[in-house]
Amino acid sequence: MKKTLSLFTGLLLAGSSLLNAKDIELLNVSYDPTRELYVEYNRAFAKHWKEKTGDDVKVKQSHGGSGKQARSVIDGLQADVVTLALANDVSALHNKAKLIPEDWQKRLPQNSAPYTSTIVFLVRGGNPKNIKDWDDLVRPGVSVITPNPKTSGGAQWNYLAAWEFARQKYGSDAKAKEFVAKLYKNVPVLDSGARGSTTTFVQRGVGDVFISWENEAFLAQREFGKGKFEIVIPSISILAEPTVSVVDKVVDKKGTREVATAYLEYLYSDEGQDIAGKIFYRPTNPKFVKKYETQFPKLNLFTIDEKFGGWTKAAKDHFADGGTFDQIYVK
Amino acid sequence: MGLLKKKTVLPGFGLSLGFTLFYLSLIVLIPLSAVFLRTTELSWDEFIAAVFSPRALASYRISFLASLTAALVNAFFGLILAWVLVRYPFPGKRVVDALVDLPFALPTAVAGITLTALFSANGWFGEWLEGTLGLKIAYAEPGIVVALTFIGLPFVVRTLQPVIEELEPELEEASAILGASRWQTLRKIVFPQLVPALLTGFALAFARALGEYGSVVFISGNMPLRTEITPLLIVTKLLQYDYAGATAVASAMLAASFVLLLLINLLQRWSRRYQNAN
Numbered sequence: 001m002k003k004t005l006s007l008f009t010g011l012l013l014a015g016s017s018l019l020n021a022k023d024i025e026l027l028n029v030s031y032d033p034t035r036e037l038y039v040e041y042n043r044a045f046a047k048h049w050k051e052k053t054g055d056d057v058k059v060k061q062s063h064g065g066s067g068k069q070a071r072s073v074i075d076g077l078q079a080d081v082v083t084l085a086l087a088n089d090v091s092a093l094h095n096k097a098k099l100i101p102e103d104w105q106k107r108l109p110q111n112s113a114p115y116t117s118t119i120v121f122l123v124r125g126g127n128p129k130n131i132k133d134w135d136d137l138v139r140p141g142v143s144v145i146t147p148n149p150k151t152s153g154g155a156q157w158n159y160l161a162a163w164e165f166a167r168q169k170y171g172s173d174a175k176a177k178e179f180v181a182k183l184y185k186n187v188p189v190l191d192s193g194a195r196g197s198t199t200t201f202v203q204r205g206v207g208d209v210f211i212s213w214e215n216e217a218f219l220a221q222r223e224f225g226k227g228k229f230e231i232v233i234p235s236i237s238i239l240a241e242p243t244v245s246v247v248d249k250v251v252d253k254k255g256t257r258e259v260a261t262a263y264l265e266y267l268y269s270d271e272g273q274d275i276a277g278k279i280f281y282r283p284t285n286p287k288f289v290k291k292y293e294t295q296f297p298k299l300n301l302f303t304i305d306e307k308f309g310g311w312t313k314a315a316k317d318h319f320a321d322g323g324t325f326d327q328i329y330v331k
Numbered sequence: 332m333g334l335l336k337k338k339t340v341l342p343g344f345g346l347s348l349g350f351t352l353f354y355l356s357l358i359v360l361i362p363l364s365a366v367f368l369r370t371t372e373l374s375w376d377e378f379i380a381a382v383f384s385p386r387a388l389a390s391y392r393i394s395f396l397a398s399l400t401a402a403l404v405n406a407f408f409g410l411i412l413a414w415v416l417v418r419y420p421f422p423g424k425r426v427v428d429a430l431v432d433l434p435f436a437l438p439t440a441v442a443g444i445t446l447t448a449l450f451s452a453n454g455w456f457g458e459w460l461e462g463t464l465g466l467k468i469a470y471a472e473p474g475i476v477v478a479l480t481f482i483g484l485p486f487v488v489r490t491l492q493p494v495i496e497e498l499e500p501e502l503e504e505a506s507a508i509l510g511a512s513r514w515q516t517l518r519k520i521v522f523p524q525l526v527p528a529l530l531t532g533f534a535l536a537f538a539r540a541l542g543e544y545g546s547v548v549f550i551s552g553n554m555p556l557r558t559e560i561t562p563l564l565i566v567t568k569l570l571q572y573d574y575a576g577a578t579a580v581a582s583a584m585l586a587a588s589f590v591l592l593l594l595i596n597l598l599q600r601w602s603r604r605y606q607n608a609n
Contacts, residue, residue, distance in 0.1 A: 067570045074572075096572055148553065151570045189470045189552040192570075196549075205453040206470065321573060329555040330385045 024057040024259050029079035031066035031089075031153055031242070032195040033216040037279040038083070044275060045266050049259065057259055065193035066153030067092075073099065073247060080251050080260040083244040085153025085194075087111070088311035090245050099249045113241035114267035115281035118301055119154075119161045121232040122201065122210040122217040129208045133234050134165040137209060138182040145207035146187055147197045149319055153242075154194035156319060158211040161238040163318075164307050168236065181328035202229070213240070214296070215280035231297075239301040366585065369578040381579040386555050387564060391584065393472065394561040398540035401479035406533045409487025410525070416488070417495040431488045434481055439545030446478055447550045470552035475560065478546040483536030490532035494525060526602040534595040541588055 028038060042059040049057045062069065062077070066085035073079045074097045084090050090112075093099040105112045123131050129142050137144050149155040159180065166179035189206055191197040194213060201210040202220055209232075212220070217231050244264050251257040266272050273283040277292035308314040318324045370378060381387065416428055434442065450457045450469040460466045468474050498521065506516040544562040551558040559567075561584050568577035 065570070071570055071572065092572065148567070150567050188554075190554055192548065192553070192566075204447065204451040204469070206451065319571075321568075321571065321576065326386075 022055040024055055026059045026080040028059050028081050029062045029069050029073055030083040031085040032063055032193045033213050035063055041275050044271050065151045067151050078250050079247050080256050081246050085242050087243045088315050090243050099247050100245055104245045110284050112243045115276040117240045117281055118214045118237045119157050120214045120217050122212045123230050123232050125227045127230055131209050131232055134162055142186055143188055143207045144186045145197050145201045145210040147194055148190040148192055149325055151192040152194055154213050157238050157240045165236050177324055218280035233297040233299050236300045239303045366578050367582050370582050372575040378579050381576045382583040387580050389556040390559050390561040390564045397475040397479055398537050400476045401483055401540050402533050402537035404480050405483045405487045405536045413488045413491035431485050435485050442481055443546030443549030469550050474550040475547050478550050479540040482543055483540050486535035487532035490528050494528040527599050530599045
């Protein structure tokens with residue numbers, strides 16, 4: 001009897017010590033150009049979480065076009081957190097499948113956008129086509145690379161930035177549409193995601209200018225050396241706010257709400273902000289804004305809420321079936 | 332009824348027919364009917380609008396034309412390849428034979444990326460084709476045909492090989508002895524026996540090409556109205572959460588493919604008329 005009891009306690013102890021150092025696995029479903037950011041950040045967070053709780057946390061990453069990723073989650077991909085290119089794709093999780101509450105964007109600071117970015121141009125070394133601003137992209141003979149805005153979050157930012165430039169310069173939405181139509185006449189390839197477009201431009205050598213995420217442009221430049229590619233900063237661009245959210249339905253089922261929430265909150269910590277700055281995302285914490293000030297060029301940035309009345313409206317006006325993007329292709 | 336009652340030597344006709352129908356329903360019919368069911372969310376007008384939108388029409392054109400071209404190319408070169416592989420011994424034959432299956436095994440995305448790297452303006456082939464001859468392959472219509480030809484090749488070769496093996500050389504010898512020229516022998520003796528299998532291979536390659544997505548999206552450039560294939564249009568619609576629109580286009584494509592395959596099947600039957608004469 002005594003023997004079985006001690007055996008039992010032993011088992012219990014072994015069991016509880018196993019419970020104490022849990023192995024947690026999270027899935028972070030993200031968009032295309034965040035690979036490098038989250039590789040580094042996941043390592044930092046795992047260390048932080050181990051120190052804080054003693055648990056080992058392993059974060060798996062999934063990357064792809066932002067819209068495609070959102071759809072995978074809606075269709076049942078068990079993502080604990082989503083870190084997508086734009087608020088509209090995260091909202092789809094609520095609108096289409098009620099995976100998250102409607103007010104998800106209010107749950108974290110800065111409208112759930114821990115880091116921001118913008119849209120710049122990447123051109124070939126020496127800038128042979130002499131590209132300086134948005135209106136150079138519609139010149140005949142300039143070939144422009146940008147992904148398909150129907151499937152890529154980054155491409156929607158590109159599209160809206162070009163639109164707003166033309167609206168300010170030429171004065172009306174009708175003129176802006178004409179401008180964007182001309183720009184897309186110069187696009188020879190529409191990849192489904194930003195990373196695909198980077199490959200097309202960088203590896204395949206297609207196109208004179210690549211409308212790119214700022215961080216992606218810096219990464220390409222760092223990887224291939226300054227001589228091969230140059231970054232061109234347009235006079236005006238859009239403040240892109242990639243947003244993050246815990247997927248409530250999934251974390252409640254898996255019991256990972258606490259760690260998943262901490263994972264996202266840690267993006268706002270000093271370490272998280274520092275990593276974001278290092279991987280060329282613009283930090284939001286003023287301390288780190290200052291630290292990385294010299295790294296990012298200064299340009300006139302506008303937000304989608306100011307100029308397009310928020311994502312829901314912008315998506316409906318421009319990217320839904322029959323929206324302006326369809327109109328410029330189908331006359 | 333008389334057809335069902337026909338006596339055969341082997342037992343179990345009822346059971347196996349039942350199983351066949353059940354299995355086909357489970358694997359093919361139920362998933363496919365789900366496609367059609369989903370389209371019922373649309374009104375008739377919406378359905379027509381989705382199926383006959385200019386973008387959808389352009390995508391059917393490019394999908395069917397490119398698949399047809401690729402299947403024809405495969406039928407011609409696949410026939411030669413199969414003939415050589417069966418009839419002539421040469422060193423390294425087994426390796427070549429195994430290579431034919433590679434497009435089956437290779438993930439289509441890998442094929443797409445590799446072909447794009449080769450045929451883009453800075454690739455091995457593309458440099459020469461585009462730079463010297465001015466032929467644009469990658470990111471244009473020919474790129475789609477190249478990808479579809481690649482993935483369809485094994486279908487023709489593998490359907491023809493066993494038939495060529497079964498051909499009796501005696502028939503060719505007899506034809507030659509009776510005074511036929513080599514061309515006549517080929518045209519009147521060999522070719523008619525190969526036609527049914529060739530048609531099967533052609534139909535398989537064609538059907539496979541119609542549904543291909545993975546390799547084409549890398550090489551085609553995906554431009555609406557020009558190089559956007561129907562499967563890509565369907566995926567694009569899915570990504571916009573337009574499930575009903577996607578299934579509408581899919582069902583149109585499915586119906587068209589079914590009719591085409593049925594026609595090819597009938598053609599095949601007709602081409603077999605000699606064999607079944609006795």
